[in-house]
Amino acid sequence: MSAQAEKLDVSVWRGDSDGAYQTFQVPAYESQTILDVVSWIQQYADPTLTYRFACRVGMCGSCAMMVNGRPRWTCRTHIKTVVKDGAVQIGPLRNLPVIKDLAADMDPFFDKWVAAGGVHAPSGSRYDPIEPVDPAGPERTEASAGIECINCSVCYAACDTVAGNADYLGPAALQRAWTLYNDAKHDARESILDAVSGTGGCHNCHSMGSCTVYCPNELDPMSAIAGLKRETAKNFFRKRG
Amino acid sequence: MRPSRAHPLWLAFVLHRVSGVALALFLPVHFWVLSYALTQPEKLDRFLSFADQPLVKIAEFGLVFLLAVHLAGGLRLMAMEWLPWSGPQKSLAAGAVGAALLLSGAFFLQVISV
Amino acid sequence: MLDLRLYMAQRISALIMAPLTLGHIAVMIWAVQGGLSAGEILGRTQGSVFWFLFYGTFVAAVSVHAAIGLRVIVYEHVGISGKTLTALTWAVFAVLIAMGARAVWAVTAGAGGA
Numbered sequence: 001m002s003a004q005a006e007k008l009d010v011s012v013w014r015g016d017s018d019g020a021y022q023t024f025q026v027p028a029y030e031s032q033t034i035l036d037v038v039s040w041i042q043q044y045a046d047p048t049l050t051y052r053f054a055c056r057v058g059m060c061g062s063c064a065m066m067v068n069g070r071p072r073w074t075c076r077t078h079i080k081t082v083v084k085d086g087a088v089q090i091g092p093l094r095n096l097p098v099i100k101d102l103a104a105d106m107d108p109f110f111d112k113w114v115a116a117g118g119v120h121a122p123s124g125s126r127y128d129p130i131e132p133v134d135p136a137g138p139e140r141t142e143a144s145a146g147i148e149c150i151n152c153s154v155c156y157a158a159c160d161t162v163a164g165n166a167d168y169l170g171p172a173a174l175q176r177a178w179t180l181y182n183d184a185k186h187d188a189r190e191s192i193l194d195a196v197s198g199t200g201g202c203h204n205c206h207s208m209g210s211c212t213v214y215c216p217n218e219l220d221p222m223s224a225i226a227g228l229k230r231e232t233a234k235n236f237f238r239k240r241g
Numbered sequence: 242m243r244p245s246r247a248h249p250l251w252l253a254f255v256l257h258r259v260s261g262v263a264l265a266l267f268l269p270v271h272f273w274v275l276s277y278a279l280t281q282p283e284k285l286d287r288f289l290s291f292a293d294q295p296l297v298k299i300a301e302f303g304l305v306f307l308l309a310v311h312l313a314g315g316l317r318l319m320a321m322e323w324l325p326w327s328g329p330q331k332s333l334a335a336g337a338v339g340a341a342l343l344l345s346g347a348f349f350l351q352v353i354s355v
Numbered sequence: 356m357l358d359l360r361l362y363m364a365q366r367i368s369a370l371i372m373a374p375l376t377l378g379h380i381a382v383m384i385w386a387v388q389g390g391l392s393a394g395e396i397l398g399r400t401q402g403s404v405f406w407f408l409f410y411g412t413f414v415a416a417v418s419v420h421a422a423i424g425l426r427v428i429v430y431e432h433v434g435i436s437g438k439t440l441t442a443l444t445w446a447v448f449a450v451l452i453a454m455g456a457r458a459v460w461a462v463t464a465g466a467g468g469a
Contacts, residue, residue, distance in 0.1 A: 164431030203362035209250035229322045265421040272454035279461030285393040
């Protein structure tokens with residue numbers, strides 16, 4: 001029996017937020033990722049299918065989609081691991097506006113990244129001597145824990161707090177804030193605590209931990225947000241003490 | 242489209258939210274009944290004898306469980322947020338439910354032993 | 356929705372209630388032995404400054420805690436926001452603290468030993 005003889009029933013979201021799922025028959029191959037399946041549809045069945053990808057090796061964070069209701073990086077997920085009874089459902093990322101088909105509008109995600117204080121402010125220039133940073137120091141350890149984030153928005157799509165609270169900055173932006181807060185070479189560390197203490201800030205997190213469960217790079221935004229809560233609370237007592 | 246979220250910490254969150262709402266709805270009733278102590282003590286006694294029925298006792302067990310699980314779950318959250326140490330959260334969440342069952346179970350054994 | 360100020364109020368009220376809730380559960384487990392009567396409850400609590408402070412603090416903390424908790428849930432699930440949400444938060448707080456204060460007064464005021 002050849003693998004090519006098998007077909008998968010792949011239903012794919014079409015249109016904007018008022019769209020619907022459309023089912024395609026896609027030949028099954030060995031070593032086939034979800035992104036391969038989506039690409040097959042676009043190349044052989046319907047060239048108008050819109051989706052987003054770039055690196056195909058899990059570095060750029062472009063290709064995240066909802067797969068059977070779970071946010072996933074599609075270039076690094078084998079279709080075999082998600083197919084149920086020969087079928088799979090692929091949709092645009094949750095909690096973001098849909099532009100068309102599988103392409104979600106990432107603007108709110110990146111706007112919140114900036115709003116949480118996520119833009120790096122260097123503490124020195126190229127003319128200053130390089131200050132050594134101990135890679136094993138406690139602050140650097142906290143910072144290093146979050147730097148492998150690829151901005152794929154899987155955590156943002158997984159978070160029910162984002163779903164219920166449109167102002168909430170979300171796991172990725174807050175983890176970025178925690179990373180910079182612990183970065184000795186970031187020049188705006190105190191203003192981060194203010195940036196994450198507003199109405200959409202870290203204090204809205206309910207620690208349900210879907211961010212940490214679904215992060216494809218196995219990062220732990222939930223604990224990073226807990227760190228922000230701890231520091232803002234300490235600051236709260238310090239200001240009054 | 243909703244992600245499948247039934248992982249342990251998400252369930253712990255749902256339990257905390259549901260128990261919180263239930264306790265908040267129960268509180269006014271609880272306060273109302275206790276106020277009878279001042280105005281009509283015989284009404285309070287009548288209520289307490291109504292509470293002797295087996296079904297009501299099971300409901301009381303449920304309430305004590307909700308209170309205990311909201312307490313234990315809340316302590317777990319605050320430990321995670323405020324202590325520099327962060328243990329295995331799944332085990333701690335399970336431990337919170339266990340502690341709540343232990344407390345409410347002790348209460349239940351007392352009310353049914355009457 | 357929850358800024359730092361409301362978050363701190365929520366967590367501090369929770370920390371105040373943690374030992375009180377444990378105490379309350381312990382009293383319940385102990386008090387229900389042999390059934391409850393209004394006379395028994397009031398005999399323990401009436402005229403007692405300790406129980407007045409214990410349950411008075413409890414009522415104050417739970418009113419803050421439940422008002423903020425319900426505020427978050429109403430916002431996330433019902434979508435009420437802005438001034439209506441603030442008014443709702445204060446209304447929950449006012450109802451709970453008024454009814455709670457009445458209940459505490461009912462069971463602790465008086466000469467005791469009813």
